[in-house]
Amino acid sequence: MKFFNKKLLSFVVIVFLVLGYGNSQIKVSEFLQESKIASPDNNKLYFVDFWATWCVPCIAAKEHLKVLQSQFPDDFYVVSLSSENPIKVEKFLKKKPNDLAVAIDYNKETFGKYNVNVLPAGVLFNANGKVLWEGGAPDLKKEMVAKFLRQQTARTSLSSFFNIIRVEDETSNEYIPTKAMEVKPLASGFEELSVVDNDNYLKVSGSLKAVLGYLAKIYKNQIVIADGLDSNYAVYFKKPLNTNENIAFKLITELNLGVDRKFNEGEGISFTVDTPKFWDTNQIDWGKNNAKYLIGDAQIQGDNVSLKDIAYQLAYVLDMPVIVPDDSGMSLTLHDWDFHYKFFQLMQTDLEDNYGIRAEKKIISYPVYYIQKKAP
Known part of the structure; x- marks a missing residue:
């Protein structure tokens, strides 16, 4: 029926x-x-x-x-x-x-x-x-x-x-930002991360911690929000984005907050890329304005996303930091991805054979960003 x-x-x-x-x-x-x-x-x-x-x-x-x-x-x-x-x-x-x-x-x-x-x-x-x-x-x-x-x-x-x-479809009355960045407070309470990425703008909404994590492509445990500051926001960025601009830091500045970076040690995954064999952007095509990731119970796929994006998604499914090479050119260029992640040895083989990425699980030093009120 x-x-x-x-x-x-x-x-x-x-x-x-x-x-x-x-x-x-x-x-x-x-x-x-x-x-x-x-x-x-x-x-x-x-x-x-x-x-x-x-x-x-x-x-x-x-x-x-x-x-x-x-x-x-x-x-x-x-x-x-x-x-x-x-x-x-x-x-x-x-x-x-x-x-x-x-x-x-x-x-x-x-x-x-x-x-x-x-x-x-x-x-x-x-x-x-x-x-x-x-x-x-x-x-x-x-x-x-x-x-x-x-x-x-x-x-x-x-x-x-x-x-x-x-x-009627709400997209017909959808708000389109007029400024380079616009920040709108949302109601308090649990707010799951939501991302809209289309030709006109990038909209990221959720708790401040979730929004900053997405914008900076940083694992959640690498961001610590001071008590009382983790409110919910919808943040709009008008397209085209300035790829040389740190939009996470731009949001922190807009909210009149400060950030202090420290380093912790713990278990994580380190990526090393000596001879990259990254796929181009013609291997997967899900169409315009569609989801950029498909994360199953054992496989991650990405359509036109960077190494930094993939490391961010992997950190969440594995629940540990993933550190990529400190090379903005290599880590931010767009590629297609399809690899196993559930069993670490299979993931290592996939990443090295298909992309030239050597993944190691070990005790690593990783940055932790403390978000607090700006000192007067």
Whole structure:
């Protein structure tokens, strides 16, 4: 049974699905796919699985949820919800097919509503929309689902449980900056990093720590924000960008903050490039204004991104600093990438054979940037 119209990649229409009870609503922009296991008719329980393509534990959680879904196909329905660009998620699903229903949280309202700041996470509802359980998705066990099913009598179909509301694509009224850099404070609370990079501007929004990490391509543990300063911002940079300008430092200066660099020692990965064999930019083409990265549970791909960009993404998936050669020309030029990262020896082989990068995991010295109020 079809209950939604799949939106084309042009994003002409944005769809919001609203949970139909009281004032408590779940909003998503679109369903990318229906469940290939469960029936959308007359379920007692609905489970929202919060995930992201970059979240390695989320992939294992999905395998667990797939098993649960297959054990209760007529009473229990899982919807995996990501707040990422739908094109990025669709490309990920082509690489890593998933039998669960998959949806997008366009405005991140659902992530914020349920205070999702650790992934994987999930919320279990009954047919009347009451929250029965919240927690890490892998912690939802078969016995728990069976117990909740025994306690419930009401049933509802997926098409009744969600109310589909169509609105115009917000990009038609999208704000375009007029200055080289514009900073807009956002509401307090958890704010996941969001990046919009198109022909007109670069927009980075989230906590100050997340925004600075992205702009400087620095791992999160290399940035320390003084108490009370890690507010949320949306920062716009008008295109074309000045490639010689340190835009992270420009933001720090705009906010009237100071930065103090120190060095720590700890486990990390060091890149050495004696004879680079970097790919050109013709190996991967995901089109204009699309996602630049595809991060699966074992593979990283990049379309027209620099060595510094790739090191930044790798640092997050491996949860440790990655230090690249101190050569701005080599580290900032754009290339295509496709390499394994889950098993270190395979990653070493991929990087050295395909790109001429020697990767070593060892105790390294790495910079840590302390952001604080400027001294009067």
